[in-house]
Amino acid sequence: MRIPALTLLCALALAGSAARAADDTPTADVRGSADHPLISRFPGSLLVGYGQQDWATTELPGAAGMSKADPHKFADPVQAEGKVTRLYYLGPLGKTPLEIFRNQQQALMAAGFKPRFSCELKPCADAYFALETSDRGKTMNWAKGALVGVKGNNFKGARWGLPMALGTDEARILAGTLNRGGTPVQVMVYTAEAENEYTDRAASYIEIVEPKAMPSGQVTVDAKAIGQGLQAEGKIALDGVRFDTGKTELKPESAAQLDQMAAVLKAQPTAKVFIVGHTDNAGSLDANLKLSQGRAQAVVAALTQRGIAANRLQAHGSANYSPVASNASEDGRAKNRRVEMVLQ
Structure with a gap:
């Protein structure tokens, strides 16, 4: 059967575009990154976003949840200070956010984690806005590449930006403390679809705050x-x-x-x-x-x-x-x- 030349050319162009888009998917961890010893990655995940500040402050969800006056704000946010580590993992193709989150949750609980705040699915939408994840992402380094659509007739080969590509669909959040050496370490895990359902990937944003004193003696009193x-x-x-x-x-x-x-x-x-x-x-x-x-x-x-x-x-x-x-x-x-x- 003969295929019209124009049709063939279009098909080849689309195939080439999809191949180039697929080539954009990260294949390695971002340079200079490392898993935090407190929690390991889900097998097959890539650490494509990473940031660490030796001394900084950050706001995490409090026990009271969302504010009644402004549902996009936490009612009693925890102001945590110390060494702040931020990690963004891209899950393996085909693994659901639920499977990854439940494994993270089980590992933390087995280690003695004390939950303070949690939400699943729709209730997480307000927490998503309260976290202002894009601002957190500005403190991180990111791997080269993009998220690529792998399903959906209109979205195969489509590309989305990688930095803090977290949505509210299939979202689950867990925040609390994990005792290490007598010191409570703040831990927050946010796992959801990586941008949208068409990427067929989950993404996990993890923030860990280890309390420590701010370096002193850096300013001389005249x-x-x-x-x-x-x-x-x-x-x-x-x-x-x-x-x-x-x-x-x-x-x-x-x-x-x-x-x-x-x-x-x-x-x-x-x-x-x-x-x-x-x-x-x-x-x-x-x-x-x-x-x-x-x-x-x-x-x-x-x-x-x-x-x-x-x-x-x-x-x-x-x-x-x-x-x-x-x-x-x-x-x-x-x-x-x-x-x-x-x-x-």
Whole structure:
């Protein structure tokens, strides 16, 4: 049977277009990515979106669910801070979102996961908008390629953008905490169709927040601010004074802060100050007293080397007697580990 030339050419063009579109489908994980040790991928999935911030803040669903005043907002969102890892997995062709989500759910529950919020199917639509996934996707790196339609007469070979291609169809969300080493780690899993039913794939967006203290000591308090603090409060904490954990030797990056401390004392030649070391509540009281005293003495020694008379300085270790925040969190403990300058 002869096929008209025009028909044949059109068929070949469509076949070539579909082949090119199929070639766009990612075949490997995005460069620089890695599974989080807390939860493994569903077998055969590709990690095509990945982002990690060493210290950041993010908003996760709270226990009260959606706001009655605005259903596209969470009623009591959890503001989580710490190391934020974001992962977007593209499931194997033909595997349903339900199969993948149930496996994720079972693995988390078996590990001691404590759910705080969950939704399935239509109720997840409001949560989808509340999560503002496109904004989260901007913090991630993405593999090259696209999602390709593999079924539906009008959608075979069609292409859709890969970044945060999550819909509300077949959507399921689970959020809560998983205890690791005595610390509750925030985990959220969102699994749904990858863009739409025509891709015949599921996609999973996973967000994990590991609490940790924000890196401190990165800002030096200048002499003017130190003088104002001493005048207003009679004391000031110096975040720029740095020590390694459990050590009394000043780190080299403390030099700029020590210079500013010496400058304010030279500008006020009659002022005498206590240099007070503080710790968190980790370890024994005796050890903390010794550590805080040693650190205070190290600062005094550094200031005398900068021309400040020794009789104007007195070192004092307060261990964990005077916390400025709760020692129940790492962020609070970080605030409690400090050196203060106090007017005598």
